[in-house]
Amino acid sequence: MSSTLLHPPVRPEYERDPDPVGALAAELPLSILARIWRHGWLRKSVILLALAVVWELMARWQDNDLLLPTFLNTATALAGGIASGELLANVGVSLSVLLQGYAAGVLGAFILTSLAASTQLGRDLLETLTSMFNPLPAIALLPLALLWFGLGQGSLIFVLVHSVLWPLALSTYAGFRGVPETLRMAGRNYGLRGIRLVLHILVPAALPSIVSGLKIGWAFAWRTLIAAELVFGTTSGKGGLGWYIFQNRNELYTDKVFAGLAMVILIGLLVENLVFGVLERISLRRWGMQR
Secondary structure, three states: OOHHHHOOOOOOOOOOOOOOHHHHHHHHHHHHHHHHHOOHHHHHHHHHHHHHHHHHHHHHHHOOOOOOOOHHHHHHHHHHHHHHOHHHHHHHHHHHHHHHHHHHHHHHHHHHHHHHHHOHHHHHHHHHHHHHHOOOOHHHHHHHHHHHHOOOHHHHHHHHHHHHHHHHHHHHHHHHHOOOHHHHHHHHHOOOOHHHHHHHHHHHHOHHHHHHHHHHHHHHHHHHHHHHHHHHOOEOOEOOHHHHHHHHHHOOOHHHHHHHHHHHHHHHHHHHHHHHHHHHHHOOOOOOOOO
8 A cells, every 4th residue: 555545645724814804895885785686676676677678669669659659658558547547447347357256266176176185086076177177278168158157247257267276276286195194194193084184284284386376376367357358348338457458459549558458467466476475475484385
């Protein structure tokens, strides 16, 4: 055996002088900017501002308000629609129908997944129904909805329930299946069966999947409602936001069309950040279930 292996070389020690105070002071503003940039609302605001600038530049380069109005013209039309109350009235009609359909879809998904988590027949029923109806676009059911429920809120609620029910049921059931067996056994040891086991064990453990399903269901419901209103828009004699877009498109008020689309986006951003953001903070992040 060689002497190198018996006595390996020792790395020489060295001293390093500390950085001067002036260098640390020079780096201080960068650390402040980095801390400010950590705020999510600021980063998202910068992204939205950049998109608005790109929109304005493209519209000015296109130079045709009929095809693409500028961001400033759209913002003016949006402010005018809000000030007159016309746009807000259409938003109120759409949100009223949306909440009814969304609530019914959530209730139906909870019933189906509770049955699937409790019985083998419920699992077979859920898997069969989701395989049949989840690939079916909600907008394709509009003709049947018109025949069955007429031109009114019933037709819109029907397609909304379809758009919410299946993705939420699949996401919730996937969360239930991912619950560790030890938690299930702990619940059974405490005498929990059926719906009590679902409420006290499965729902808290599968909460991340449930919240994700709620967000997906909301997005599906919102875009399905706008598309449905674009097709047969009025509900009980009142027009929704999709009908507002459709009417202004027929009258060639393109700035109002973009204002309606901007309102759809704004409502989506508000719901995503205020409703679901708050829900995640008070549940998932608070309990350490999400970073």
